[in-house]
Amino acid sequence: MSNIPWQERPADSTDVIWRYDANPVVKRDAIPSSNSIFNSAVVEFDGGYAGVFRCDNKAVQMNIFAGFSKDGINWEINHDPISFQAGNTDMIESDYKYDPRVVFIEDRYWITWCNGYHGPTIGIGYTFDFKDFFQCENAFLPFNRNGVLFPEKIDGKYAMLSRPSDNGHTPFGDIYISYSPDMKYWGEHRCVMKVTPFTESAWQCTKIGAGPIPILTEEGWLTFYHGVINTCNGFRYSMGAAILDKDRPDKVLYRSKPYLLSPQTPYECMGDVPNVVFPCAALHSIEEDKVAIYYGAADTVTGLAFGRISEILKFVKENSL
Amino acid sequence: MSNIPWQERPADSTDVIWRYDANPVVKRDAIPSSNSIFNSAVVEFDGGYAGVFRCDNKAVQMNIFAGFSKDGINWEINHDPISFQAGNTDMIESDYKYDPRVVFIEDRYWITWCNGYHGPTIGIGYTFDFKDFFQCENAFLPFNRNGVLFPEKIDGKYAMLSRPSDNGHTPFGDIYISYSPDMKYWGEHRCVMKVTPFTESAWQCTKIGAGPIPILTEEGWLTFYHGVINTCNGFRYSMGAAILDKDRPDKVLYRSKPYLLSPQTPYECMGDVPNVVFPCAALHSIEEDKVAIYYGAADTVTGLAFGRISEILKFVKENSL
Amino acid sequence: MSNIPWQERPADSTDVIWRYDANPVVKRDAIPSSNSIFNSAVVEFDGGYAGVFRCDNKAVQMNIFAGFSKDGINWEINHDPISFQAGNTDMIESDYKYDPRVVFIEDRYWITWCNGYHGPTIGIGYTFDFKDFFQCENAFLPFNRNGVLFPEKIDGKYAMLSRPSDNGHTPFGDIYISYSPDMKYWGEHRCVMKVTPFTESAWQCTKIGAGPIPILTEEGWLTFYHGVINTCNGFRYSMGAAILDKDRPDKVLYRSKPYLLSPQTPYECMGDVPNVVFPCAALHSIEEDKVAIYYGAADTVTGLAFGRISEILKFVKENSL
Amino acid sequence: MSNIPWQERPADSTDVIWRYDANPVVKRDAIPSSNSIFNSAVVEFDGGYAGVFRCDNKAVQMNIFAGFSKDGINWEINHDPISFQAGNTDMIESDYKYDPRVVFIEDRYWITWCNGYHGPTIGIGYTFDFKDFFQCENAFLPFNRNGVLFPEKIDGKYAMLSRPSDNGHTPFGDIYISYSPDMKYWGEHRCVMKVTPFTESAWQCTKIGAGPIPILTEEGWLTFYHGVINTCNGFRYSMGAAILDKDRPDKVLYRSKPYLLSPQTPYECMGDVPNVVFPCAALHSIEEDKVAIYYGAADTVTGLAFGRISEILKFVKENSL
Amino acid sequence: MSNIPWQERPADSTDVIWRYDANPVVKRDAIPSSNSIFNSAVVEFDGGYAGVFRCDNKAVQMNIFAGFSKDGINWEINHDPISFQAGNTDMIESDYKYDPRVVFIEDRYWITWCNGYHGPTIGIGYTFDFKDFFQCENAFLPFNRNGVLFPEKIDGKYAMLSRPSDNGHTPFGDIYISYSPDMKYWGEHRCVMKVTPFTESAWQCTKIGAGPIPILTEEGWLTFYHGVINTCNGFRYSMGAAILDKDRPDKVLYRSKPYLLSPQTPYECMGDVPNVVFPCAALHSIEEDKVAIYYGAADTVTGLAFGRISEILKFVKENSL
């Protein structure tokens, strides 16, 4: 039996996703240098959990930090950012790192993040032990964000979701998939899913981006993602889910018309960037029918939310666009 | 004696308008499908009250729903949106409906709302019983918002305030009046009131729009309206009031230089769109000298506020632009 | 036999529309006060032709002027702008007048123009003799441009095409139709045609607007219109044509995918606003199978172009979107 | 021994600046007419303190008001704005006044503020007693904000920091210094410090502006300033500090890479303009090694924060850009 | 009798200003390194004329060059830009120099230009002989353009017109006057004239800026200036004239509602920046009632135009706003 962080749905709730009652699970000042800790990734590791955390320091410089936890709730985050050695390239320039994702494939943990190389693009690295880290070639030309690997090869190739963007507060954004035989050269780019018409599902009508590592279910790849609406007072980020075809993940089988989680609590609505719910990782157990989603809240802290995978799949199928 | 919702002014307040102490009077999740319930209209009906509520669902689709209340405080809102039959036209297309107003004229209840027909314009409908609803020709070409009918004919014609706009987060907006002999063809458009110079009354310097149905008083038509200032962090919506000439309502007799209500509470300052106070309905009794104003708060919930009509008239006259 | 201005197609041309070889037919300084004369309307009158010309003066104030011609080529334009008397209203405010159209219906010549009343809207006036002019109620609320009347009533009502806009260099614009029983109140607004997807017909992908008075043919209403593409160096205005259903003119039967005329000559590409071809009037003879189109060029001068109605109808049908 | 307002650092804090535990020290409704009181200046006066407060009234008109306090905590603010007499000029036009600073030089208290004269520029006035006030020539042409005088002449001339801007929500802004022999004519303009590259210190990468009167220390002029980052949901204002050369204050010796204070409390993150910390005054005692900083919070209320001058100097030197 | 360049008005013209028939008088490649030569200043010197020319090189770097002419028509322009020595300051930084004006006051020729010092501001220099040049303190903080000195002291002080701007393609701009006792410190800033309402004189409704050195006439200071309208295809620059009070030049006595010269020829309408007429200098003889105006055309070449001073004064008075 797993030790995935868990709370049952509150008695007064009928929602398919519910929040951890002691949120935020990681506070903005969890390490001495941090201004904020959010949009972070966790993974099962060594009988407990390891994480790669986005900690912006008090100069508001963005970097990623390793951390460890027995229970996924209480985290020890390193006080120094991850230092990368050369992986499959010597060119490991990085003006900044943010919004990491982590996934175990075959023999190692792969980390992707938004890497500053003449603008944002997708950085790739790996570690075997969360002590030594190796940086590889950037996956794409700038400008790109939200690069998310699939947890296994598809048709013999690595597969990555990403969201081409521009170099600012991008007002557009769709999700694409790309393939690589070797984690160095990428191609076979396909558009997976685009923003919705305003009248059909407004919370995801401005831009969308992949969130946690997709979860393989009997229905296909369960993929949580964020969607953005551009209100007169700025962007609002919510969370939805899609189910992608197991063998052809550029094919969307179902996609939630309603959001699953939107900014409604004070720690989601108030902070460095108000009204942001931004999922980056999901611990899950198919057997126990549980998922625990870590999400950035208001670009300031990290929240945790729970759901039953079977219920989520059912919800997405019954409320599909 | 009426059963208009009412609380006396708090002891520590000298404001001309004061809030209901259990605000928000309608919460965001008052029906199962709703993301938010705000910018809604109520009217006396059948010994109690009926309402037409803007409920955005969790796909953030905008629609209007009928609801009923004995006391104007506790509301039963239908779980399905209003379904319109053909009124004076068969063309009843509607991509979305929002920001309704309701008024009884002669023999029926007229509803106006922002209707999606190739962009926002003013939809018109009517009901006799809040069970069967009939949709008429849109009043105007797009783009328009905040269409508000007068509660009686003026010079033998229906009269409507509205605010021509564009198809986005319009950064301008003045109030006009138009007339119709038959609720089908509209003309005699006149500019009623425009935004103010920034230095004179900044809260209403970006755009203004009519709110509740105008109230006929001995001074003229008491008309609550919203005003918007464009801050570096977005729009802030407040409420003011004007007094229009009884017979020539395109003539502004008085108009409040200070706001009457601005976003100051957490439920007005935090939510889907922070810093919004948006009045859409006002129950009133001239005899009892009371008015109860329903207003959208933060585009998320519905607030209620109270005032004395005589005091408001006095305030507007003494603090007029 | 008519005296419509005419030149045969040049020997080296296969175009469906060809230019007058002595263009511009009206020069920028045709009257002493004018900075530019363009976007103007002409109509058969009194054995010759009358026109209503947009003449911007050297303060770049926009107004409309009557003019007369025996042959449609040589024009005498009044040195003073048209002075309107009260028509069906006393409210004849006008901050400016531009882009007129003229049409004879039943007993008089109706003029529509872009009228400055708290922003651009559609002004309406009439004359019996081009000496005395009467101004009516504006058709619509601001903001609107390119109001074009049909030359006969449809289903007993006046019908007008127009293009809702905003109050600046509007970056959008579709064509709508509205009806009026009396030239005072307008309603039954329908969307007629919208901008095209960029990949299908880019010259008309930003905004479109009706041009000359529609011409009744056996195929339906032949309607010339302008289309705009937004290049990196500004708007480019070209001319296309559509055929609208005779009885239901909100129904588009055919619409030209290619343009019929685009800015290619120095007087169309160089001037106060480069790269503008903007048709406002078309003299025609169904019997002689001729049309002579007057169009503004570069917002500076007036051009003239010719075509065969039968060829144009054939072209639009064979090259329809 | 001074009576500077003071609280010791909370036991659980290691921050170099800490907040007054009863913040906001001045509430938005501290006088009857006020919508908000913020971005205000205080100075030692007559055994206690005097202040010049920015009070926006309920028409959101900006003006400055004198106030008095024994302890710097409890303030009596006049209900009428300061009325200026002619100082070194008869031209004392002022459309609005905001963001005052106050400093004693030689024989009088000088006040600078953002003065509305065809847009924002730097107004200058003086008083001997906080009863009679005299207005001088504006220092500069529009557009300018955040004019801050040094507390003593430098090389025989008055010296002023300022931030050239534009006439709106300026998206840029660097700090300059200018000199005057007579408080009437200004010149010798030098650029002092500019915004930072985003990757080095993002909280101050959009614009910066001087805050309180610089404090002469043994290290140089300790100068608190605000820095702004442009997030996708608007501007966020934080506070940093720089040390300028004593004799050549256009020369920056040290400048804090991390912020010293950023919006983190509800009264800083929620209000008329969310996420603003804007320092305008600093009471200090070199002997007691104390500074008490008054800052606007969320453009709504006034906050107070404390620090040890020696610690701040050390922090800025050790964490310098 | 002077040798001011001159041609009589063409027989077919009634314009108050007419062009030199061999325009452009200075071509874009008049020196080997130049991409364009425009917006340049000339002055009587040593029995002939000297000039300071804006020559952008083929890297499109902006600098100013001295030149000489016997007749004002044929110019020898130095191949190297002016090299300035320290004048009343050692701080003579300059990222670029453009749009010079030249005027003789008392004992020397003063040059002002748009000087690059952390953005555009007004540079000041002087020469006695057009061989040795001395640079002084910048007049103002950035951002400013079009600094134009009066040819004599007013009330004992130097006086300069200028146009505060921003750091880009400024979409606003009014003319101010400032005074200096010593060409080092400036103050007493007054607004002189602002842009016009669009409906009154649209060619000058977006921004205006002073052009040649004002000419003292019996009516007051005859001041040519440029005005800009923002069309949908960019800015169009025309030339107008104002008459300022002799003793109080911040007081506008008359100001031309129509333009005097607008872009109408190919060399004004086609070039690096189409549709620009930008006057920077005016040779004149009150006795001979002549003025010869040098103006930049299309930001590419230099044009020359002529007029009779008496006629211009009459025109401005009779066609005043």
Add this chain to the structure above:
Amino acid sequence: MSNIPWQERPADSTDVIWRYDANPVVKRDAIPSSNSIFNSAVVEFDGGYAGVFRCDNKAVQMNIFAGFSKDGINWEINHDPISFQAGNTDMIESDYKYDPRVVFIEDRYWITWCNGYHGPTIGIGYTFDFKDFFQCENAFLPFNRNGVLFPEKIDGKYAMLSRPSDNGHTPFGDIYISYSPDMKYWGEHRCVMKVTPFTESAWQCTKIGAGPIPILTEEGWLTFYHGVINTCNGFRYSMGAAILDKDRPDKVLYRSKPYLLSPQTPYECMGDVPNVVFPCAALHSIEEDKVAIYYGAADTVTGLAFGRISEILKFVKENSL
């Protein structure tokens, strides 16, 4: 001896690049359907020349067409666009094609172009005979433009320059290089050269993009490119040249500070998009020291210009940034 198109430098010119005296070499209506023919590529083929031409049709749809010529001057362009068969992929979607380049590598002619796949990206195809064409996987995710292959493999891999962009009139753009082992997967992305500071070389300060196929010289890869300046009236496109290291082409050895060619003739300054010079191909002979550059002019026609390779190399080295 080659038959490269050629004219000697005109006697009155000292420019390093000079124009063909019968420009435009390809007119806008060279095929019946075309609105414009520009930004096109040519290559030696079969004893003469083949080309791939961008022909926008009269619906302003963008596509590429094959053409042939004996002399490089007189061209026969196919009337139908190129029809691609599946190359290394079945996914050959293309909403539009524009701005082609052509290069022979090893055994075939490779074509790259801006391919419409959910926005602009780099399309790749090949042909052996200019009759049958095969389309491969797009090189990159959108958004990208100006993909230009090197004419030989570098370190065993294909190499391509490109310019990441956004999905509109991109206001930024730098040149990158990417490598591929197989023309299917791409990686090892490096920034090659960026826009210049405005003060150093303004014609290339907004965006830059590779032009013709790089030419291997003894100095390195001679690479012509376009640079853009953003004037107040839109973008102006000029041409420069850089020399890249032979073995490490991401290393810039020299780069021209002045432009080599800028829009100066009527056919470059007037047309569908004024002020554009956009090079896409260069025929050359190292032996004869000749280069003939084909460039789009005003987005309307195709121009031709000549130069001596040795002179160009010398010029770039002597005038390097």
